[in-house]
Amino acid sequence: MLDVAARLFREQGYGSVSLRKIAQVGGIKAGSIYYHFGSKDEIVLSILDAGIKAVHAEMRRAVLSQAADASAEVILRAAITAHLRALLDVSDYSSANVRIFGQVPQSVRDANLPTRRSYEAEWDSLLARLQVGGALKQNVDVRHLRLMLIGALNATLEWFDPARGSVEALAETYADVFVHGILEKQDV
Amino acid sequence: MLDVAARLFREQGYGSVSLRKIAQVGGIKAGSIYYHFGSKDEIVLSILDAGIKAVHAEMRRAVLSQAADASAEVILRAAITAHLRALLDVSDYSSANVRIFGQVPQSVRDANLPTRRSYEAEWDSLLARLQVGGALKQNVDVRHLRLMLIGALNATLEWFDPARGSVEALAETYADVFVHGILEKQDV
DNA sequence: CGCCATACCTAACAAGTGTTAGTTATGTGT
DNA sequence: ACACATAACTAACACTTGTTAGGTATGGCG
Numbered sequence: 001m002l003d004v005a006a007r008l009f010r011e012q013g014y015g016s017v018s019l020r021k022i023a024q025v026g027g028i029k030a031g032s033i034y035y036h037f038g039s040k041d042e043i044v045l046s047i048l049d050a051g052i053k054a055v056h057a058e059m060r061r062a063v064l065s066q067a068a069d070a071s072a073e074v075i076l077r078a079a080i081t082a083h084l085r086a087l088l089d090v091s092d093y094s095s096a097n098v099r100i101f102g103q104v105p106q107s108v109r110d111a112n113l114p115t116r117r118s119y120e121a122e123w124d125s126l127l128a129r130l131q132v133g134g135a136l137k138q139n140v141d142v143r144h145l146r147l148m149l150i151g152a153l154n155a156t157l158e159w160f161d162p163a164r165g166s167v168e169a170l171a172e173t174y175a176d177v178f179v180h181g182i183l184e185k186q187d188v
Numbered sequence: 189m190l191d192v193a194a195r196l197f198r199e200q201g202y203g204s205v206s207l208r209k210i211a212q213v214g215g216i217k218a219g220s221i222y223y224h225f226g227s228k229d230e231i232v233l234s235i236l237d238a239g240i241k242a243v244h245a246e247m248r249r250a251v252l253s254q255a256a257d258a259s260a261e262v263i264l265r266a267a268i269t270a271h272l273r274a275l276l277d278v279s280d281y282s283s284a285n286v287r288i289f290g291q292v293p294q295s296v297r298d299a300n301l302p303t304r305r306s307y308e309a310e311w312d313s314l315l316a317r318l319q320v321g322g323a324l325k326q327n328v329d330v331r332h333l334r335l336m337l338i339g340a341l342n343a344t345l346e347w348f349d350p351a352r353g354s355v356e357a358l359a360e361t362y363a364d365v366f367v368h369g370i371l372e373k374q375d376v
Numbered sequence: 377c378g379c380c381a382t383a384c385c386t387a388a389c390a391a392g393t394g395t396t397a398g399t400t401a402t403g404t405g406t
Numbered sequence: 407a408c409a410c411a412t413a414a415c416t417a418a419c420a421c422t423t424g425t426t427a428g429g430t431a432t433g434g435c436g
Contacts, residue, residue, distance in 0.1 A: 013291055015203035019394065031396080032414050040394065073371060102346065103201055103291055140370055144361050147347055148340055155339025158290065173332050181369035182328055183261060206423065219426080220384050228424065385430070393422070400415070406408085
């Protein structure tokens with residue numbers, strides 16, 4: 001049932017998906033939903049939390065599975081790829097989260113915040129580690145970089161089309177920009 | 189009246205803003221709105237279009253006002269700053285656009301597309317120019333870069349807080365990443 | 377003054393929303 | 407066979423939504 005709801009939210013956004021619509025696609029009647037859940041907010045919150053946890057797990061796994069002597073660039077690429085894969089490939093929950101977070105009632109957003117913060121902290125600690133190691137430039141602010149990274153990655157949801165290229169290729173493209181920048185190196 | 193609507197849409201999103209709410213804040217009654225507009229969709233579309241046109245104008249002006257011999261980096265920084273300024277500082281219409289585009293009915297989104305495409309084309313032509321000039325790396329795909337750039341910039345709307353730093357400083361931070369990347373240069 | 381367009385108001389409409397109470401079918405364990 | 411939990415259904419509720427029809431002030435112009 002949650003699967004159905006997550007898919008609908010991802011496809012149509014929060015406002016256009018009523019309980020009756022979810023119920024219909026799930027093959028039951030609207031009232032019956034209240035046997036499984038206490039309210040619409042509860043459903044939405046479940047989906048939001050599950051969405052973050054899915055990306056979080058994917059990203060954490062990707063980072064941890066790197067060799068001990070892996071370079072900062074390799075680790076970063078793995079994390080970016082994992083995030084994008086969860087978002088665009090694996091999980092309706094993750095994509096639903098990104099799509100509808102800005103549309104749900106404030107109370108639901110607040111309830112989702114702790115889970116969200118936990119994922120953000122994972123990124124912050126990764127980036128801080130790379131910075132202490134000397135690979136990441138000392139003058140970049142970790143919080144800003146994390147916001148920029150996740151923001152840029154999440155935005156792909158709005159236009160990504162698997163027919164035009166793989167998630168992995170897209171991840172490499174994005175990583176290239178973040179790692180090396182887009183301008184030709186000048187002889188200063 | 190449109191000003192009021194744009195502000196409410198920016199603040200609360202599409203779904204939570206009813207005609208009655210707009211009317212109330214505007215100091216009239218709901219029915220009276222139909223003297224000025226034909227439908228809610230018409231209002232929303234006006235705001236969406238005006239939003240894009242505002243960023244477009246700001247960005248174009250910023251680029252055109254650069255000296256003829258300005259470097260690619262300087263031009264790029266000006267464009268980025270202009271986009272962010274329109275979004276975070278100047279125009280409720282621009283911010284409303286970014287915030288609610290994904291929430292409005294498909295028909296409204298479609299109607300807004302031409303205006304949107306025109307702005308995208310402006311970026312594409314700028315980036316293509318820089319690439320032909322040799323400043324922008326030859327192997328970056330202009331379309332992808334534009335999607336990434338605008339996506340990253342638009343995402344700032346969700347968290348930017350003027351109390352924590354100026355728009356201009358943020359623009360420089362973002363430009364730094366795009367131009368030079370985030371990793372320390374290595375001796376290969 | 378009367379005429380008329382402008383700008384608003386009131387009151388209702390049909391449709392859709394989340395939610396609840398009470399009821400019914402379906403199997404499982406004793 | 408009976409009891410019981412599970413999982414559904416029906417039908418209604420109170421409310422909000424975009425929208426419309428018809429009425430009412432206001433003020434400028436001949």
